[in-house]
Amino acid sequence: MGRNVSSYDLLIIGGGINGAAIAREAALNGLKVLLVEKDDLASATSSASTKLIHGGLRYLEYNEFKLVREALIERERLLKAAPHLIYPLEFVLPHEHAVRPKWMIWAGLFLYDHLGGRMSLPKSRGIKGGPYLAPLKTATSGFVYSDAWVDDARLVVLNARDAADNGAAIRTRTELLSARREGDVWRAVLSDGEVTARALVNAAGPWVSDVAARLGVHSKAGARLIRGSHLIVPKLFEGEHAYILQQPDRRIVFAIPYHGHTLVGTTDVPVEGPGEARISEAETDYLLAAVNRYFMTQTERGDIIATYAGIRSLYDDGASEARQVTRDYVLELDAEGPPLLSVFGGKITTARHLGQVAVGKLAGAMGFEATPVTAARIFPGGEIDRFDDFLGRVRARWPFLGDARSLRMARAYGSMLEAMIGDRTELGEEFGAGLSACEVDWLIEREWARTVEDLVWRRTKLGLTGKVDESRLQAYLDRR
Helix, strand or coil, X not given: CCCCCEXXXXXXXXXXXXXXXXXXXXXXXXXXXXXXXXXXXXXXXHHCCXXXXXXXXXXXXXXXXXXXXXXXXXXXXXXXXXXXXXXXXXXXXXXXXXCCCHHHHHHHHHHHHHCCCCCCCCCCEEEECCCCCCCECCCCEEEEEEEEEECHHHHHHHHHHHHHHCCCEEEECCCEEEEEEECCEEEEEECCEEEEEEEEEECCHXXXXXXXXXXXXXXXXXXXXXXXXXXXXXXXXXXXXXXXXXXXXXXEEEEEEECCEEEEECCCXXXXXXXXXXXCHHHHHHHHHHHHCCECCCCCHHHCCEEEEEEEEEECCCCCCHHHCCCCCEEEEECCCCCEEEEECCCCCCHHHHHHXXXXXXXXXXCCCCCCCCCCCCXXXXXXXXXXXXXXXXXXXXXXXXXXXXXXXXXXXXXXXXXXXXXXXXXXXXCCCCCEHHHHHHHHHHHCCCCHHHHHHHHCCHHHHCCCCHHHHHHXXXXX
């Protein structure tokens, strides 16, 4: 029965941001790691976020000071670790339709500016009139503060890439069918064979309870599934800043520049299972009303370019309303036999820290000494100085890319472009929207992409353009 069974120190179930961050930290600590994901990396929740690296200004209202402080510190680290992929973004908070008094907002912004210690981003300020408020119907005053933007799915890939470059095995389209404790190891049956591991991590996100059932264990902690939905609509305003809009129900909705359009989100709707990751009619109406309440440019259903929704698996802290459920994470360690670590909750912003804490917890149970290794570590592609200077060098080195493609690829791949393009003077077959055979080959060989959907929606977001010849791209994949 043990024939052809590979052995690992750590088996991680789930290829979202939490699983990938734990794999990175564990591999860099010298563990032999296998991460399995039943679909594509970031194929669920981790590609369906609001694309922000942020402290979570609104969490201060629920006294989540520890979470906000940790997230602000991580925001600063991530800005340095992936300057090509993560960059500052100003947010305008108009005091129109306000459901909180100005003194409360000023107090919250003061805390937000200082909770994380010394920060590189500008501090918040008040505004009256001017271009930031010009796209709005009646706003005459408000506030501006700073957070950061990220391509969420690509951040997952960078975690996985760094893990793989340091010895981790990453296997997508590989499902955990069952696992059981057998002596001092876990024996797991996967869709492509059997493996054993000294410890197992359940980082399956919305499927955390399903995986627990396949393991035959019962967690003390519980998961609460909350759907967050988004609209992508024609551009509502000019500029590279974003808006945070207070709603009558005390929730907030973001309006963010997104690939030439505006991204609007999110919602907080309790759901029963991970299969409910589809925006509802009510959510669509809610988000349209949220932006139409503020912007002079009005948006109707027929204007919607695309929608997406993700299921957040949050730690069930007993909050009565979905918007009040904590975004902090809980790591439950079951050390009755070979260790099992289950992950509940978490945010993209704090995933690196979650990975560090997770490996620290496992170290005691597995009998090794963990060293925090990622706090100041640069992600693949992040070995650049100022992004504008880097972009200038990219355009000088490969002028045939053109302005739009050079910007997109510099943001996506950073210093990895040298390995991708090198001394080439052309990029091979073109599939539209600036997607070439050279880039596709890289994404397949280095980033685990397999399908057209992987390529145009998660790795590049070029599906939004409507200009990719997907039939031609599929034919190319079939020929490889």
